[in-house]
Amino acid sequence: GIQVEQSPPDLILQEGANSTLRCNFSDSVNNLQWFHQNPWGQLINLFYIPSGTKQNGRLSATTVATERYSLLYISSSQTTDSGVYFCAAASGGYNKLIFGAGTRLAVHP
Amino acid sequence: NAGVTQTPKFRVLKTGQSMTLLCAQDMNHEYMYWYRQDPGMGLRLIHYSVGEGTTAKGEVPDGYNVSRLKKQNFLLGLESAAPSQTSVYFCASSYAGQQETQYFGPGTRLLVL
Incomplete structure (x- = not known):
């Protein structure tokens, strides 16, 4: 089945910094989602993005389906951005x- | 509109006990899913359902059973709990189709002693 790899595994930022998170997948996908899991364990939908680019406030995401990767950009990070970011594909x-x-x-x- | 809800939020079991986790959604979604999340890992699919009365196995189905008697509910059962089933369980739902967003419940934290 499809393999999904994320990098980096850990990231430490100062408030106000920008960051890029990467997701590589091993096969063509018809669904790709980014989630934020907050410190209380809740999974929050960020983007549904099997291809193309989307933006939502300080967050944006780009998926290049032909090259099998997706990027999540966080600009002007805030302490409330802390948590775990998951990429999931189908x-x-x-x-x-x-x-x-x-x-x-x-x-x- | 409550979205996806899960009951209970937290449970402690002894090895060998049984229990049922309930997932309910009010979005009229056809597809429903059960995932588990172990420490430091992403979620893994246990079972899923593509409609009322249907269920199918996911990546890690052993030790679990499921039922979908009503469209809005998806039950996950543990017949004889084992410590390896200590995990956080998430339910999700989506509209039918390959290109649909999945919406997740708040999770159930299960500890098996």
Whole structure:
């Protein structure tokens, strides 16, 4: 099945810094989602982005499906951005997501 | 509109006990999923359902059973709990189709002693 790899595994930032998180996937996908898991464990949908570019406030994401990667950009980071960011992808039927291991982000004031 | 809800939020079991986790969604979604998340890892799919009365196995189905008697509910059962089933369990749902966003519940934290 499809493999999903995320990098870096850990990231420490000062408040106000920008960052780029990467997600590589091993096969063509028909679904790719980015999630933020906050320190309370809640999974928050950030983007549904199997291809193209989307922006939502300080966050944006780009998926280059032909090269099998997706990037999540966080600009002007805030302490509330801390947590784990997951990329998940699905190929084939029934939208079964395969998750990467996540990038753990800590933003310090 | 509550979205995806899960019951209970937290549970402690002894090895060999049984329990059922309940997932409910009010978005009229066809597809529903159960995932588990172990420390330091991403989520892994246990079972899923593509409609009322249907279920199928995911990546890690052993030790679990599921039922989808009503479209809005998806139950996950542990017949004889084992310490290896200590995890956080997430339910998700989506509209039918290959290109649909999945929406996740708040999770159930299960500890098996």
